[in-house]
Amino acid sequence: MTTRTIQGQKNLQKINQASKDGIGGSPLRPDGTLKVKGEFAYSSDLWHEDMLWGTALRSPHPRANILSVDVSEALAVPGVYAVLTHEDVPGEKYYGLEIADQPALAIDKVRYHGEAIALVAADHPETARRAVKKIKVEYEVLTPITTEEQCLDPETHGYVHEPHEYRSHAYGNVCHEQRLVSGLGVTDEVRALADVVVSGEYEVGMQDQAFLGPESGLAVPAEDGGVDLYVATQWLHVDRQQMAPVLDLPLEKVRLTLAGVGGAFGGREDLSMQIHACLLALRTGKPVKIVYARDESFFGHVHRHPARMRYEHGATRDGKLVFADCRIVLDGGAYASASPAVVGNAASLGHGPYVIPNVRMHAIALYSNNPSCGAMRGFGAVQAAFGYESQMDRLAEALGMDPVELRQLNAVTQGDRMPTGQEIDAPAPVAELLQRVKDMPLPPPLDLEHLDVRTLPGALSNTSHGEGIVRGVGYSVGIKNVGFSEGFDDYSTARVRLEVIGGEPVAMVHTAMAEVGQGGVTVHAQIARTELGVEQVTIHPANTEVGSAGSTSASRQTYMTGGAVKLAAEAVRHELLERGRHRYGWTQDDLALVGGKVVSASAGVLIPIVDLLGEDAVEQTREHHHRPTVPFDKETGQGFGHVQYTFCANRAVVDVDVELGLVKVVELTAVQDVGKALNPLSVVGQIQGGCTQALGLAVMEEIVVEDGKVRNASFTDYLIPTILDTPPIPVQILELPDPHAPYGLRGVGEAPTVSATPSIVAAIRQATGKALNRIPVRPEHLTDTL
């Protein structure tokens, strides 16, 4: 509204300019200066007088009974203040995001490699580490349950959780499942309608979020018997909800404040050190800091579910899809974490952004003695996209069609129904995204005459001077939901206050939103500027003194908490203008706050905001709820389950050294519809970052697990893309507004992580002719050395 032009009121034009730092602009991050000066306080930077260091003893076995734990030697180490086991947990012994199946400290058995058994607090981190080694645990080591076949045969191989333990409607070692049938389903009669049928089995390895800031925080015991925790998390309120019962404290005595967060990507949705630090602080009466080392970080958070998928697609001779059938098996590991939601996404989005008349789907998550898996950027949709997009390429080849044209021919658009029966009631420009990405200029061809070997596969290792290098190009598109689904009311709260400070109107925005790097704090200030016509905005530290902001995940924060800031700011504006109407008798219905003034399109400037405010602050708090959704029917998968859909299309260009099996991604192009780019600089940054994590999954990243044991818990052995591995990432954004969303915006962060991986694999297939049914693609997959 602040951008409306005022006809015939030239004197107003200057003040009618919306702030360039409002929505649609790209103001600089409010925390940017602190971050480049090294002064931004991350959770691992915190310090307190008399502070102790906490650390955990973790299981070396993926499955074992604990026969005894002897902490006496550890307690005797000078400098050690406390050693705790599950017997010291005062309240509920179990917690969990969706199912409370995880013990705060292991009780009588361990279910995965790295499970926490005991805690130590000491005056130096090394003292704590040495004391941990003196805790004596007697194990009865059991054969871990690690494969799909073992999990599905509990009579032979056993249960990860015994049948009476913490399993809702699950059976055997199945944690959660979702079936879906639409149209006629997939039967022999339906299959007979297709001229061409392709099928494939696909596998996705276990990816890690690999955020750089390790899990960490500082717990400070309070005089009221409660505890204050300063922590890096994605959702303060859900942390507290899980912590308080375990600590046997009422919610209000567990106060959380967000410390600086060094990335998250889903890996901070579950608790890590929160309960442990608070237990130690409450026991010792001293502040306790816990900072994970990188190896502990790999054990201390959940990962992306590895998946095994079987797809079958049938189409007519001219390329129209007739049916699609899929079974997705996700390894959830020892504890449920977000597995039910991951299954829901895999089932409902697992056939991609395509119109398919007849569909069948079965998605399940298993309990196993592998590391727990849960949320990671794009969960459920990422795994499936590798399957259905591989199938699209396979189908195009079988039909002799161009793979982009095949996708466009079957692409969903607004008004179509997903296999869940949910109508897509907002723009869904899938075919256009594909066309645009195809029309983007290609990078120059490989020039053997003038090449810099550093740009080749193998790069600085000087492995080729151009010989054996083959170029490939691949395309893909993906779909992701935004916000929590299946009936979950993940509302957000915002408090906005407007007052005069130093002669200027200043807005203060207070939410519990976890700023994890995404730039939500920048966007909140932009929204306040646009809605209140002020320049100065203060972002209050995020804490539990204000209502929940929901999780910084599911691409939801700008939509949900941004939406709450908008509602609260609108309420402040309304109250302020009502005050003016009451006081000055304004009768105009075209009042707005622009450039620090109350203006009327018809009457011009009425009053500066500072004069209308005077000494009084105006403050409003609002909750923002998205439109309601419903759970998917357990058997048919039908239901209005998702809040919003988001789409991204990619093109990958790769050079492959076909002799050595080395891959260099030369360029990774992305075109995404974002509805409305509230901050274009941040939006592009999100898309480029999301594409790079997809690149990692395509060709580099996997937690290697052998018989339940993690073999590469370090950045030496778990490789994430460096700047040399990452190509230029040209991005084009579309802005087709979603009528249901604040400002028409669409969640941004996850769609590129869903869609980009298959384009890279497609490009490698084109270069090598290999089938490549597993990611990450490794050199041995390309050179027949397996």
Next chain:
Amino acid sequence: MRVTFSANGKPVEADDVWEGESLLYVLRERVGLPGSKNACEQGECGSCTVYLDGVPVCSCLVAAGQVQGREVRTVEGLAGEDGELGLVQQAFVDAGAVQCGFCTPGLLVQTDALLAADPQPSDTDIREALSGNLCRCTGYEKIMDAVRLASARTCARGAEK
């Protein structure tokens, strides 16, 4: 043991240092300079990069005792005396190269060293020079933009002189 060295031009003294402590630990926990970051503590991520006698090193791989009597310059020492951002710092803010920011201190020191050695690096030179600094948020594109911007500003400043 006691370790004395110079940090950002000022003498510092750390007491009761255990022999196994790294320079990174001493900076972060003993002398109040937590700007250098602890992402991997095994020399893979570059987030702890500092200058040691003018040479960029991973401070997590330097034993505290090794810095006795030497000069350390950290991210906290890149800004001017008046607190004004250094040229590389400002370029990172302006280009949108900072998201979570955990990799930023190390990248700033490494970029500072790169531009000191070569004010006009090619894109491939930049990628080679920064290949020891992991970033998980940005996809590196805005970091490339920031280094190019810092390079252009460095050259413009040189031309003014």
